[in-house]
Amino acid sequence: MSGLGQSRAVSLVGLTGHVxxxxxxxxxxxxxxxxxxxPDAALSEARDRVRAAVSSSGLSWPQRKxxxxxxxxALPKSGSGFDLAIAVxxxxxxxxxxxSRVRDVVxxxxxxxxxxLHPVRGVLPAVAAAVAAGFPDVVVPAPDVPEAQLVPGARVTGAATLAELAARYGADLDPVAVPDDPVVRPVPPLREPGGDLADVLGQPEARAALEVAAAGGHHLLLVGAPGTGKTMLASRLPGILPDLDEAAAVEVTAVHSVAGTFDASRGLVRRPPFEDPHHTATPAAVVGGGSGVPRPGAASRAHRGVLFLDEAPEFGGRVLDTLRQPLEHGEIVVHRAGGTARFPARFQLVLAANPCPCGLAVGKGLDCTCTPxxxxxxLARLSGPLLDRVDVQVEVHPVRAVDRGQVGESTAVVGRRVAQARAAAAERLRxxxxxxxxxxxxxxxxxxxxPGLLGDVDRALERGTLSLRGADRVVRLAWTLADLAGRPAPERGDVGRALALRVRGGHRA
Structure with missing residues (x-):
């Protein structure tokens, strides 16, 4: 006698779920x-996992085809998250x-x-896709229940074992002892850089550039000798950014759920993330991809936050050039033979670089041992097309002795100004x-x-110190400066200061 049973699962391609x-x-x-x-290789192995799990749960394995x-x-499926649906x-x-009770349950x-039952990655976007498709009843491993419950409208049931779930569905189980302690997947904590902006001594120009970058969401390049505070400044940037709104928090949480770096016990990710990959990172590690199932890289994990590349010229040219697409479009598209995965990647890029290999070509550069x-x-390792997309480019000078005793504004004070400037921009862009x-x-x-505010910009274009893309970015900076000053529109001084922030040392930008 033949029989047919049905259940539901979700296949994730990037962050897009398909029931x-x-x-x-x-x-x-x-x-x-x-x-x-x-099915991919991991999913094909579900045959052996399901057979062993059914037998271990005290259920008889059907001796049939x-x-x-x-x-x-036609939709590629991957991963071990289908095991439970196949077994049911x-x-x-x-x-x-x-x-009849399992037919329309995910x-x-x-x-x-x-x-x-072992927890799986991507529960949040998978449950969201199920609810959107009209399947609100979802069963997940017990450790994944808090994450699944973050989706509005989902009716979530948790289970620690297959035997427990089968008993709920009316199975007549043999008395076999099955461990009921849930399997906990270790989750690496999200990187939350500490420290206060008040820790940065001196550097008024660099601090001001950091505030402008935060207020307008601009990309930032810091060039200076070792020990001038470039890394410290970059690590303070997330602290002066405002909390994520509800929509952005859901986006960021979904990315980290797929990446396996989300701790559901802490709720949605509300703070802008911070990612600082090492300069030995591969393109797949930075922008995502890898063999098999594409995974989000550091650029996607930094969505709505900060991606910091310290010693940027030491990164591989392929890594840096792959950042052009997300800088322009705010997303990363990973193409594979089996399909295309899209990951959001609207981050703030912060680059830090020494002026030369030895790092001493500052001021008159008398101590520098590098040839011209x-x-x-x-610095040519940072390609022109990449730098052309970086709005703010400033030089970080060594701190003078007279500045060492000066305590700058705290993260809280600067953060309030940034929030006010962003609120003004949001009102204008409503x-x-x-x-x-x-x-x-x-x-x-x-x-x-x-009228007449862009005269300096036009002259910079004629001299070749500014590109057409750079001119647009100067205008954006001018509006951000006006927002920080509480003005309804930029003035001539805002345009001049924006031009100074954009054109570092008179070089073409």
Whole structure:
């Protein structure tokens, strides 16, 4: 006698979830287990995990030909998160559980050989996709319940073992002892740089540039000798950024859920994330990808936060050039033979660099041992197209003895000004798809400037010290400076200061 059982699962491609119908057909034929529907290697191994988990749970394994189809068949499926749905569909087809109760329930979870449910990545976006598709009833491993419950409208059920879940669905279990302690997946903590902006001694120009970058969401380049405070300044940037709103918090949390760096016990990620990969990182580590299932890289994990590249010229050229796409479009697209994965990546890029390989080419550069050619080659590793997308470019000078006793403003004080400036920009941009000055097209901002304000910008264009893209970024900076000063529109002084922040040392920007 044949039987058919059905359940639901979710396939994640990037952050996009697709509800998958899991169909299990049991036929009176030579016993076997076949899994079809474009499973990857990890998913193909579900046959052995499901068989062992069912036997360990005190349930009888059907001695029939079992065929499991994952529909739609043309959609690539990956990972071990389908294990639970496959097991439930197979038990329903064998009439070991009530088939009508599991048909439209989404089951997410990996099965251990002892029948316990292991937590999986990407529960938040997967549950959100299920609810959006009209399947609000979701079963997840017990440790994933807090994360799944963050999705509005989801009716979440947690289970520690397959035996526990099968009993709820009406299975008649043999008295077999199954461990019921939930499996806990260790989660690396999100990077939250500490310290206060008041710790930075002196550096009034660099501190001001940091505030402007925070207020408008602008990218930042810091060039200076070792020990001048570039890394300290960059690590203080997330602290002066405001908390994420609800929509941004959900986006960021979904990214970290897929990346496996989200701790559901702390709720949604409300603070802007901070990522600082080492200069030996590969392109896949920074922008995402890798073999098999594409995973978000540091750039996506920094979504709505800060991506800091210390010693930026030491990064590989391929790594730096792959950042152009997210800097322009705010997302990363990873192409694979089996499909395309998209990850959001609207971050603030902060680059820190020495002026030369030895780092001593500051001031008159009398202590520098590098040749002029070596100096040019060093900073030339930061390509022109990349630097053209960096709005604020400043030199960080050594702190003088007279500045060492000066205590600057704290993170809280500067953060309040940044929040006020962002609120002013949000009010001006209400009804548009943009939220920060750094995102607004230059033409939209230029049309709202008073006459004759861009004379200095036009002259910089004629001299070749500014590109057309750079001119737009100067206009964006001018609006941010006006927002910080509480003015409704930029004045000539704002444009001049924006030009100074953009054109570092008279070099072409």
């Amino acid at each position: 998958v119908e899991v169909q299990a057909h049991l036929a009176a034929s030579v016993p076997g287990f076949t899994l079809v529907g474009l 079992i065929t499991v189809n994952l529909a739609p068949a 569909a197979m038990l329903a087809g064998a009439r070991l559980v009530d088939a 089951h997410l979870g990996e099965l251990g050989l002892d029948g316990r 050619l070596a100096r040019r080659r060093y 009804g548009t798809p943009w939220r920060l000055n750094a995102e607004v097209p230059g033409r939209w901002l230029r049309d709202r400037l008073g």
